[in-house]
Structures are given as structure tokens and as C-alpha cells.
Amino acid sequence: MIKSRRQQKLEQKQLQSRLNKSSSFATKTPFRDAERNFKSRLPPPDFSSVIDFYNLENCIDEIKNKVIEVELAVDLGEECENLFGKCKDGEYIERKKAYLFKDLPGFIFIRNPFTPDAQKNVIKRCLKDFTKHPNISNLDTHYILPKQGLWELYEKVFNNILDENDKECFIPLKATSTNKNSDMRYTDDDDESPKSTKLTTINKDKPDPSPSPTVSILPPSQLIRKLRWITLGYQYHWSTKSYHFDRRFQFPQDINDLTTAVVKAIDGLGYPDDSFVHKYDVKKWKPEAGVVNYYQLKDNLMAHVDRSEINMDAPLISFSFGHSCIFLIGGTTRETAPLALYLRSGDISIMCGPSRGCFHGVPRILEETLPTYLAPNNVEDPEWDIYGDFMSTTRINVNVRQVF
Ligand SMILES: O=C(O)CCC(=O)C(=O)O
Missing domain, CATH: 2.60.120 (Jelly Rolls)
Incomplete structure (x- = not known):
């Protein structure tokens, strides 16, 4: 069968990508x-x-x-x-x-x-302010974080204003939550100069990662140590390695x-x-x-x-x-x-x-x-x-x- 030039090129590209992968992963x-x-x-x-x-x-x-x-x-x-x-x-x-x-x-x-x-x-700023809503963190996938921000809640525990057994310190898991808003995010109206945020539904091509059913409920003092990243400005879709152009917060x-x-x-x-x-x-x-x-x-x-x-x-x-x-x-x-x-x-x-x-x-x-x-x-x-x-x-x- 004669293959079109486009098809040949595509196959060559796929072969090269497989070779690249095997050279970078299998060998030292x-x-x-x-x-x-x-x-x-x-x-x-x-x-x-x-x-x-x-x-x-x-x-x-x-x-x-x-x-x-x-x-x-x-x-x-x-x-x-x-x-x-x-x-x-x-x-x-x-x-x-x-x-x-x-x-x-x-x-x-x-x-x-x-x-x-x-x-x-x-x-x-990185711990108290940038970790606040609407910025998204790795924890948002699995937990419904408090609106005041996880750091402020942790601060109350650290300063003995709250006990970790208090109801306020309970941070629910998304996997077991019936909260219908948990897959919604705050995004911006105005692409050029974000000033305000509003609720919008998520882009179907870039779905949010699913919450894991195996993560555990943790008190604020332990959960804060699980914080790995937050994103500023244009939010990032990690699995497709691309930006959410429709989800942008004030920088x-x-x-x-x-x-x-x-x-x-x-x-x-x-x-x-x-x-x-x-x-x-x-x-x-x-x-x-x-x-x-x-x-x-x-x-x-x-x-x-x-x-x-x-x-x-x-x-x-x-x-x-x-x-x-x-x-x-x-x-x-x-x-x-x-x-x-x-x-x-x-x-x-x-x-x-x-x-x-x-x-x-x-x-x-x-x-x-x-x-x-x-x-x-x-x-x-x-x-x-x-x-x-x-x-x-x-x-x-x-x-x-x-x-x-
Ligand atoms: O932590 C660093 O210094 C590098 C971070 C980095 O490369 C990244 O987030 O893409």
C-alpha cells in the first residue's frame, strides 16, 4: 500500500517519539x-x-x-x-x-x-495570602479548603485559639462531599486586567483532576505540610501541560x-x-x-x-x-x-x-x-x-x- 507523505511523516514522528522516550527512560x-x-x-x-x-x-x-x-x-x-x-x-x-x-x-x-x-x-505572602481562594493549590483537588484560607485556620490552631478537635478545623474531603460547587472555580471576566472574579463552569476539554477516594482527613497542622504548589494568574492544567486561558486570577x-x-x-x-x-x-x-x-x-x-x-x-x-x-x-x-x-x-x-x-x-x-x-x-x-x-x-x- 502506498502511504501518503503526510502518513509517512506521521509514522516517522511516532517512531522518533518512541525512540526518544525509550532513550530517556530506559537508559541512563x-x-x-x-x-x-x-x-x-x-x-x-x-x-x-x-x-x-x-x-x-x-x-x-x-x-x-x-x-x-x-x-x-x-x-x-x-x-x-x-x-x-x-x-x-x-x-x-x-x-x-x-x-x-x-x-x-x-x-x-x-x-x-x-x-x-x-x-x-x-x-x-506565599504562606498566608497566595494560598487563599481563588488561587488553586494541589490540596484543592482533594479537600474543600476553608474560604479564609488554610493558613489562617492553621494560625488559630498554632496560637491555641482553636483546638484541632473543634468543628471549625474539620476540612471535608471532596471525594465524599455532596457539595455540587466543588467542581466550580473562580475565574475572571476581563482577560487583560483582572479586577474581579466570578463563578464559572470548568472547561470540558481540561477537566479538573478527580479527587482521590484514598486521601485521609487531616487536621490543619498536618494538612498545611502537604501543600506543594499554588498557581498565580493564569491557572495551569497539569495533565495537559497547558494553561486554562479562561481561568485567570489577579496577579x-x-x-x-x-x-x-x-x-x-x-x-x-x-x-x-x-x-x-x-x-x-x-x-x-x-x-x-x-x-x-x-x-x-x-x-x-x-x-x-x-x-x-x-x-x-x-x-x-x-x-x-x-x-x-x-x-x-x-x-x-x-x-x-x-x-x-x-x-x-x-x-x-x-x-x-x-x-x-x-x-x-x-x-x-x-x-x-x-x-x-x-x-x-x-x-x-x-x-x-x-x-x-x-x-x-x-x-x-x-x-x-x-x-x-
Ligand atoms: O524550585 C525551583 O527552583 C524550580 C522550579 C521549577 O523549575 C518549576 O516550577 O518549573
Whole structure:
């Protein structure tokens, strides 16, 4: 039988996709090797090749030679002092430096430009505000979360205002609920400038994941530790790896402003020989979607590429808070051995240009790396106690994208 060219092409594509799959899953790849190394508890990982921007002079030469120090277009503190924080008298924070990597055009690293108080503010926002309705979290699939937000309920328990046996602390499961509204979501009227939210039915092509009948009812203090992510702005449909274009919530102004300062600061950064120069007009920058990841100490994020955004020219900006982690970034397949670097509290990593299409992941959260200023039991800041307690087992990552 003679096959049409279209059919031949389709079959070729299917064969290639099967081959790609079998090469990335069945065999070992350099990326998987690196993930295995850093995930290992016994024996402990080999950290000798990890880039440490707080101790570059002591890194091995092979690593040091890959790093290029550059100057940002603006000082982040001058650009956005209210959010990066005002330095105290005598305090100095380097806010005009960034690092590039020779083999990874478009990947930019900025060492923590935040004051401790400014970090605390963003962490509070991630735990208390962004976890509130209408933003969607991993827990929403299985639980009917309280309207006031799970954090506020947990706060009442932490401060002994409520007992976990009180009726108010009962968080019903969706699987056993008769609540007909449980498959409805809040979405926005106005795509350009979300101001209000209204109830709407869900898109039938992108159904919400079904609640599991096997998850258990948990008290707020245990459920809060099961929080893994929430989504900001355009909501994400994880199973089809695409956005819900009809489900969009107001994007937080402070995260908008932080990323706008970063976009301004990285404009024009590039290699000394101009073989790569990053250009993205800050006037075009529109943070439209974000994911806040909450990692507990045993969690990791497998290698992946973020390619759901229609605009792949805009940078993807990522902030780290709390415990440090190992971050891996490689090439467009898992065949490229990744660079490994430490991301510490306050650090900013940016993927733009070719690096936007690169595999990356977080194989390890590092125990006992919480900065002391984020620890609980700080006599000068008793309000921080509940946050410090949560952060004593947590790393938070906020990553922000322009979709269109
Ligand atoms: O946690 C991080 O630093 C990376 C997060 C990430 O890659 C993602 O959410 O796509």
C-alpha cells in the first residue's frame, strides 16, 4: 500500500517519539545520573562539582572557568527598594552583580539581593495570602479548603485559639462531599486586567483532576505540610501541560513589581564577545502566570522543560526562599550533563534565550540550611514564629512567566 507523505511523516514522528522516550527512560542519561547522585542519602552525594556563588574562589577551576561575572543594568535596591528592602545603617547588600555561564546562554544567576525582612515579607505572602481562594493549590483537588484560607485556620490552631478537635478545623474531603460547587472555580471576566472574579463552569476539554477516594482527613497542622504548589494568574492544567486561558486570577502586584525590576536589570546582559546578548524590553514584560512551589525536606522536582508559554522570548524568573537546594540545568535533552548550583534563600535564577528550552530540576533540598534570620523563636519578632516554624522544614520557590 502506498502511504501518503503526510502518513509517512506521521509514522516517522511516532517512531522518533518512541525512540526518544525509550532513550530517556530506559537508559541512563547524564541528567539522570546527576539526579541520582544528589538524591542519594547513602552514600551521600558528591558535591564537589556544585557551583557555590558564595564561595566561588574555592570552587574547582573547571567550574570557576565556566562562570562570567557581569554588571546588571540597574541596581535592584535602587530600582525597587520597598520590596528588596532598605539596608540598615552600615549594612551593604550587593545588588548590581549577576553571573552567566559559558555553556548555557541565557541562564542568569543573581545572588540574594533581599534584606532579611524583605525575604520574610515575601514568605508571609506565599504562606498566608497566595494560598487563599481563588488561587488553586494541589490540596484543592482533594479537600474543600476553608474560604479564609488554610493558613489562617492553621494560625488559630498554632496560637491555641482553636483546638484541632473543634468543628471549625474539620476540612471535608471532596471525594465524599455532596457539595455540587466543588467542581466550580473562580475565574475572571476581563482577560487583560483582572479586577474581579466570578463563578464559572470548568472547561470540558481540561477537566479538573478527580479527587482521590484514598486521601485521609487531616487536621490543619498536618494538612498545611502537604501543600506543594499554588498557581498565580493564569491557572495551569497539569495533565495537559497547558494553561486554562479562561481561568485567570489577579496577579499579585508585589511579585509583578519584583519581576519587573529584574527584567529591567538583566536587559543587555551577555557574553563579552556578544555571541549571546539578552534583550527584552521591560515595557513588554507582563507577568501573567506563576507557580509557588513548597518543598519539604524530602521533596524534589524531576527534570523538565517549561514550554507551555506561547511567548518563549520572555524570561522565566525564579526566586528561592528558606532552605537551600541543588538546582540542575542542562541542555535541550537529558543527554547533556547538567550544571549543578546551590540556590540559597533570596537567590534569583533566570532562564531566557536558549536556556529557556533547557531541562532543569531540583533533586535535593539541603537539610539544616535555613538562614538564622528565618528561624523561629526570634525574640525580636514573635509574629514570625509560626512562619519560622513552617520554614524550618521548607523551601519556597516562586517562579513567574509571561504567557503571551
Ligand atoms: O524550585 C525551583 O527552583 C524550580 C522550579 C521549577 O523549575 C518549576 O516550577 O518549573
